[in-house]
Amino acid sequence: MRPNLLWRTAKPAIFRILPWFSGLAIRATGQPFTRPGMLKPHVGGHRYGWTHYGVMIPNLPEPHWYFSTMVIAGLPGATALDNDDAVTTSPRDTVTVSVSTAAPGAAFYRAYSMTEQCRLAADGSLLDFGGDVVIEGTYPEFRVRACLCPVRVG
Incomplete structure (x- = not known):
């Protein structure tokens, strides 16, 4: 056709x-979020090519005003989300992480190899992206630790 x-x-x-x-x-x-099974990372499978995590917290005190972190594990092939310059070993193995607040200099961006630089528990209870951003816990209680270093790629 x-x-x-x-x-x-x-x-x-x-x-x-x-x-x-x-x-x-x-x-x-x-x-309320009622599907915690959706939080599991899909690494190395064939059904899913990528996983997205986002933590956004508004209305924080000055100077931060907000906190935002976005993780894309496995590049989805979408122009708006992919960064070809950040590919580590392969697009499917690449994780990009960004963290920011409104405070001056409080921004972070980095790419990782999912298999070589990250620890991703199959149940989603530990998502460690090179030690720079760590999301851990179980639904409904999670902790996010993030390095707010100057922006860097690679």
Whole structure:
């Protein structure tokens, strides 16, 4: 089937289900998290190519104002998220970690080899990214330790 014909055929169905998916996200906003199994890292598997972790805390006192950390384990192949210059051994083995607050100089970015520089417990209870960012605990209580060093890559 030609690409244009395939798109014209699939487009009506895709646009019918998109509101359903966005409705799910809207209904979940502000609700308690009830699926702790989603926190397990998917490393070396074939079903998942990447895992995303994010911890964002607003309304902190000055000078920080907020705390944010974002971890992408395994590059997903999306232009907005991938950093080709950060690839360690392979895109699937690369983890990128960013941490920031509003305080001057309180930012950190680094890439790691998931297999060589990280410790990722299969149950998600310990996610150690080179000792620079560590997320540990079990649902619903987690601790995040982060190095807020000057931005560095590699």
